[in-house]
Amino acid sequence: MFSRTTRMKRTLALGALAATAALALSACSGGLAGGGETDSGDGPIKFGMLAPFSGSEAAFGDYMKFGAQLAIDEINADGGVAGRDLELVTEDDACDATASVAAAQKLVTAGVKGSVGGYCSGATLPTLPIFADAGIPMVIPAANSNELVGQGAFMINGTGTQQAEAAVTWINKEGAKNVVIIDDNEAYPKDLADSIEKQAEGLTVAREHVNPDEKDFSAAVNSVLGKSPDFVVWTGYYQAGGLLIKQLRAAGYAGPILVGDGSVDAQLSAIAGADAMTGVVGTFTRTPDMLENGAQWIEDYKKVSGGKEPGPYSIQTYEAVKTLAEAMNVAEGTDYDKVVSALKGLKDFPLLTGNLTFADDGSRQGGGFVIVEPTGDGGAFVLKDELKG
Amino acid sequence: MFQLIWDGLFVGSFYALVALGYSMVYGIIKLLNFAHGDLYMLGSFIAFVVIGGLTGLMGIGSIPILLLVLLISMLATGGIGVLIERVAYRPLRNSPRLSALITAVGVSFTIEYAVRQIFGADPEVFPLQLSGQPMQILGARITMPQVILMAVAAVLMILLQRYVMHSREGRAMRAIALDQNAALLMGVNVNKVISRTFFIGSALAGAAGVMAAAYYGSIDFLMGFVIGLKAFTAAVIGGIGNLYGAMVGGIVLGLLESFGTNWFGGEWRDVFAFGFLILFLVFKPTGLLGERVVERV
Numbered sequence: 001m002f003s004r005t006t007r008m009k010r011t012l013a014l015g016a017l018a019a020t021a022a023l024a025l026s027a028c029s030g031g032l033a034g035g036g037e038t039d040s041g042d043g044p045i046k047f048g049m050l051a052p053f054s055g056s057e058a059a060f061g062d063y064m065k066f067g068a069q070l071a072i073d074e075i076n077a078d079g080g081v082a083g084r085d086l087e088l089v090t091e092d093d094a095c096d097a098t099a100s101v102a103a104a105q106k107l108v109t110a111g112v113k114g115s116v117g118g119y120c121s122g123a124t125l126p127t128l129p130i131f132a133d134a135g136i137p138m139v140i141p142a143a144n145s146n147e148l149v150g151q152g153a154f155m156i157n158g159t160g161t162q163q164a165e166a167a168v169t170w171i172n173k174e175g176a177k178n179v180v181i182i183d184d185n186e187a188y189p190k191d192l193a194d195s196i197e198k199q200a201e202g203l204t205v206a207r208e209h210v211n212p213d214e215k216d217f218s219a220a221v222n223s224v225l226g227k228s229p230d231f232v233v234w235t236g237y238y239q240a241g242g243l244l245i246k247q248l249r250a251a252g253y254a255g256p257i258l259v260g261d262g263s264v265d266a267q268l269s270a271i272a273g274a275d276a277m278t279g280v281v282g283t284f285t286r287t288p289d290m291l292e293n294g295a296q297w298i299e300d301y302k303k304v305s306g307g308k309e310p311g312p313y314s315i316q317t318y319e320a321v322k323t324l325a326e327a328m329n330v331a332e333g334t335d336y337d338k339v340v341s342a343l344k345g346l347k348d349f350p351l352l353t354g355n356l357t358f359a360d361d362g363s364r365q366g367g368g369f370v371i372v373e374p375t376g377d378g379g380a381f382v383l384k385d386e387l388k389g
Numbered sequence: 390m391f392q393l394i395w396d397g398l399f400v401g402s403f404y405a406l407v408a409l410g411y412s413m414v415y416g417i418i419k420l421l422n423f424a425h426g427d428l429y430m431l432g433s434f435i436a437f438v439v440i441g442g443l444t445g446l447m448g449i450g451s452i453p454i455l456l457l458v459l460l461i462s463m464l465a466t467g468g469i470g471v472l473i474e475r476v477a478y479r480p481l482r483n484s485p486r487l488s489a490l491i492t493a494v495g496v497s498f499t500i501e502y503a504v505r506q507i508f509g510a511d512p513e514v515f516p517l518q519l520s521g522q523p524m525q526i527l528g529a530r531i532t533m534p535q536v537i538l539m540a541v542a543a544v545l546m547i548l549l550q551r552y553v554m555h556s557r558e559g560r561a562m563r564a565i566a567l568d569q570n571a572a573l574l575m576g577v578n579v580n581k582v583i584s585r586t587f588f589i590g591s592a593l594a595g596a597a598g599v600m601a602a603a604y605y606g607s608i609d610f611l612m613g614f615v616i617g618l619k620a621f622t623a624a625v626i627g628g629i630g631n632l633y634g635a636m637v638g639g640i641v642l643g644l645l646e647s648f649g650t651n652w653f654g655g656e657w658r659d660v661f662a663f664g665f666l667i668l669f670l671v672f673k674p675t676g677l678l679g680e681r682v683v684e685r686v
Contacts, residue, residue: 185656209656213615215605216403218396219650219658226651239512243605250523251530270514271607 044087045080045334047072047321048112048136050103050127051119053092060119063311064141065090068116070304071321081328086321093127095120104130112136113334116320118153119313121145121188128153135336137327137343141320142313146191150361154343156316156323157285158367160188164195166283166369167233167258169387171203174256176231178204180224182244184212184236192235192260212240220244221251230255237262242271249276258282264372269379277374282381284372286353288315290383297352319351392529393647399535401643402542406597407620408627408635409549410470410590416566416630417586418482420489424473424496425594426617428466430610432595433515433602434504436462440516452537455517455603459541462599463592470591471584479580497617504610512609515602538600545596546636549589553632562586566630622666628676637677 049068053061065088072086080086089110093100100123107115108130115131118124118140128151131138138153146160158166171179179200183193197205206227210220221244224232232248234241234257241263248257249272257280259268264282272280288294288301288310301310301318324339326349331338348355357365372381407429414422436458443454477496481489519534553559561582564572573579597616602608619642627638642662649661669676 207654209654211615211655211659213611215601215607215612216400217655218400219393219647220655222392222396223651223655239607239609243607246606250520250532252523267511267514271512273518273520273606 042084044085045082045114045328046087046089046110046112047114047116047324048104048107048110049088049090049317050093050100050107050115050117050124051090051317052095052123053090055094055096057095057120059311060142060313061090061092062305062308063314064117064119064317066301066305066308067141067310067314067317068321070301071318071325073304074300075322075325081325082332082334086325088321090117093117093120093123095123097123097126100124101126101130103127107131108134108136114139114324114328114339116141116317116324118143118148121148124148125151137324137336137339139320139324139343141317145188149363152340152362154323154358154362155364156320156356157313157364158369159363160192161195161199162363162367163261163283163369164192164199166367166371166387167196167260168199170258170281170283170371170385171200171231171233173385174231176203176229176256178206178227178229179231179233180206180208180227180229181233181235182208182210182220182224183234184240185209186212186236189235189237189260189262193233196233196235210236210240210244212236215243217244217247218251221247221253224248225251225253229253232257233260234258234263235260238265238268238271242268245272245280246276255279256281261285264381266374266376266379266381269374274379277379280374281384282372282374283369284381285316285368286370286383287312288352289376290370290372291315291352293352315352319353319356322351323349323356391527393651394644395529395531395535397644397647398640399539399643400646401623401640402539403597403601403616403639404620404623404642405636405639406542406545406600407594407616408623408639409546409632410594411620412624412627412629412631412635413553413562413586413590415624416632417562418478418565418569418583419486420478421493421621422478422590423490423493423617424500425590426613426615426620427497427500428470428591428594428613429598429601429616430504430608430613431469431500432462432466432598433608433612434508434513434598434610435465435595436517436599436602437513437515437608452519455519455599456541458517459596459599462595466595466598467588467592470587470594473591474584474587479583497614501610501614508610510610512607515606515608517603518606519603534604538604541596541600545593549593550632552589558582558585619662622662624676625666625674626669626676628678631676631678634676634678641677 051061051064052058068088072088076085089112091103091106093103104127115136115138119142121143124143132152140153141156144157144159181193181196183189208220208224210217241259259282261284264284269277288298327339327342328334330342347357353368359365370387371385373384374381376382411425414420439458439461473496477492478489481492521533523530523532561577564577565579565582623638623642624635626641627634646658646662650658
């Protein structure tokens with residue numbers, strides 16, 4: 001949720017190393033995968049899931065795992081897919097390109113028939129050719145960089161472009177004319193800011209950038225105020241976002257502020273202070289507590305997770321499993337080409353977060369973004385506007 | 390205009406406090422203490438823990454409490470600074486300077502990731518936050534916390550100046566800076582004075598950390614990294630090794646950033662700040678107030 005792009009702090013050298021390793025490993029993936037058909041036609045169908053179970057993003061691995069497990073339990077209780085049970089196999093990608101390539105190889109060797117993982121875009125991207133070469137269809141629950149679009153995978157989560165659409169819709173709905181977009185110069189927030197600027201036709205748009213490793217944004221705040229905006233957008237993560245909102249308010253900006261999904265977290269209020277949060281909204285995909293029948297789903301989830309609350313992307317992973325299982329039902333088996341064409345053929349497949357149809361490039365039509373506001377307990381974000389019509 | 394100057398002065402006074410420690414240590418043992426920014430971070434985390442304990446006892450949070458916490462954190466970071474010097478730098482004092490520099494980088498990472506292990510990677514919200522209604526003075530927004538924090542910074546700097554320039558121990562420090570061996574022969578306890586220098590420099594960084602935490606409201610384990618680099622830049626601009634230079638350099642850097650951001654936009658702020666570092670190193674390596682660099686044998 002707050003860093004689908006791996007952070008580039010002092011890891012340039014590491015990144016280069018990872019890229020090399022990814023190349024080397026994906027080069028030999030064909031040989032490994034082409035080895036032999038391990039599917040004997042009976043026994044459970046294995047779904048592989050790559051997610052971070054270690055490192056700074058480790059919390060999301062469990063959120064996703066329990067979501068996927070719940071979906072699999074429900075499907076198995078209903079008779080499974082094409083007469084066979086499903087089984088979940090998880091591997092740790094640590095939100096790291098090197099680790100994710102190795103983990104993807106392990107899943108391929110384990111004989112998985114579908115991939116329902118992918119949280120960090122940077123770690124997910126290098127695994128796509130590995131799964132594709134091994135004939136494994138991919139439904140990605142969380143990772144949503146624009147770079148993943150059109151690579152043969154199907155995405156449950158909306159992309160940056162789609163989130164920008166939602167943001168622009170909301171800005172127009174509020175009747176704002178003079179918008180300042182602030183980003184933190186990191187990959188995903190900058191993409192999002194670029195997309196919003198590109199789509200904001202008829203609006204006066206100015207840009208401002210801050211360094212998220214610093215605490216003092218007074219210079220940027222002055223520059224923003226100098227443009228006397230009637231709407232401010234922040235596309236970065238909540239750590240810097242909280243400070244920025246606090247300092248904007250202290251400097252006298254009282255207008256509306258919209259934050260991107262990286263800042264939709266109760267910590268935003270904690271850092272900014274509750275007073276500063278009046279007039280702040282966010283764009284986000286739905287979480288279970290925003291759903292109409294969400295309470296029941298959360299109860300079911302807790303039975304699987306041993307009492308733990310669901311978190312971001314629990315529901316998207318749940319839906320990724322449901323979607324892939326549905327496609328396999330339609331395809332009456334796990335044949336790659338048939339499953340992919342079945343995924344493409346899904347029309348308004350009913351999911352908790354809204355009906356799902358994939359665009360030709362594999363992204364989700366509409367993206368499922370809604371407007372949320374921080375009026376829940378302790379500054380938690382709750383649904384404000386579904387952006388329908 | 391006055392707003393830009395005020396913002397620059399405010400940020401600059403933090404840079405100056407941190408730069409002082411850099412500069413003192415460099416002036417005396419010619420070591421760039423890369424872990425210095427992390428003492429700033431440690432100061433804020435120590436205050437975070439202390440406030441957690443204190444407010445449990447007293448149930449109030451205000452300026453006197455902040456000053457008390459400031460004092461405790463300064464003593465603690467000062468002690469940690471002495472410990473770092475004893476463990477990581479003193480054994481290498483006669484090694485090539487590069488070894489000590491590499492050790493300093495190691496110390497920096499050790500502190501950062503130890504704090505991450507204890508407190509986690511997510512930022513913590515500092516429990517005691519100063520807030521105040523802005524006043525309009527000459528067209529600039531000025532808040533009471535800003536005035537108080539700048540006053541504390543100024544008091545600390547004046548105390549330091551008095552100590553170094555007018556006390557017996559200060560004279561010993563300056564003597565070691567001039568010639569360590571000669572000072573030793575004159576009966577100066579070199580190790581003790583160097584320890585004391587680390588204590589003072591680290592305590593100042595810790596103080597800046599506590600003040601930043603109380604003003605900005607969130608702390609994280611990497612918060613010392615950028616300010617460490619900025620303080621180094623400030624020390625170079627002012628003239629590294631020179632006390633007044635560090636203060637002037639901090640203020641100048643704060644002003645440069647404030648005006649640079651206004652003219653070129655926020656994305657150029659760091660380019661601008663570190664560009665000046667390069668310019669100074671190339672064209673005026675002694676800085677604005679720097680002393681002649683005397684290479685000693």
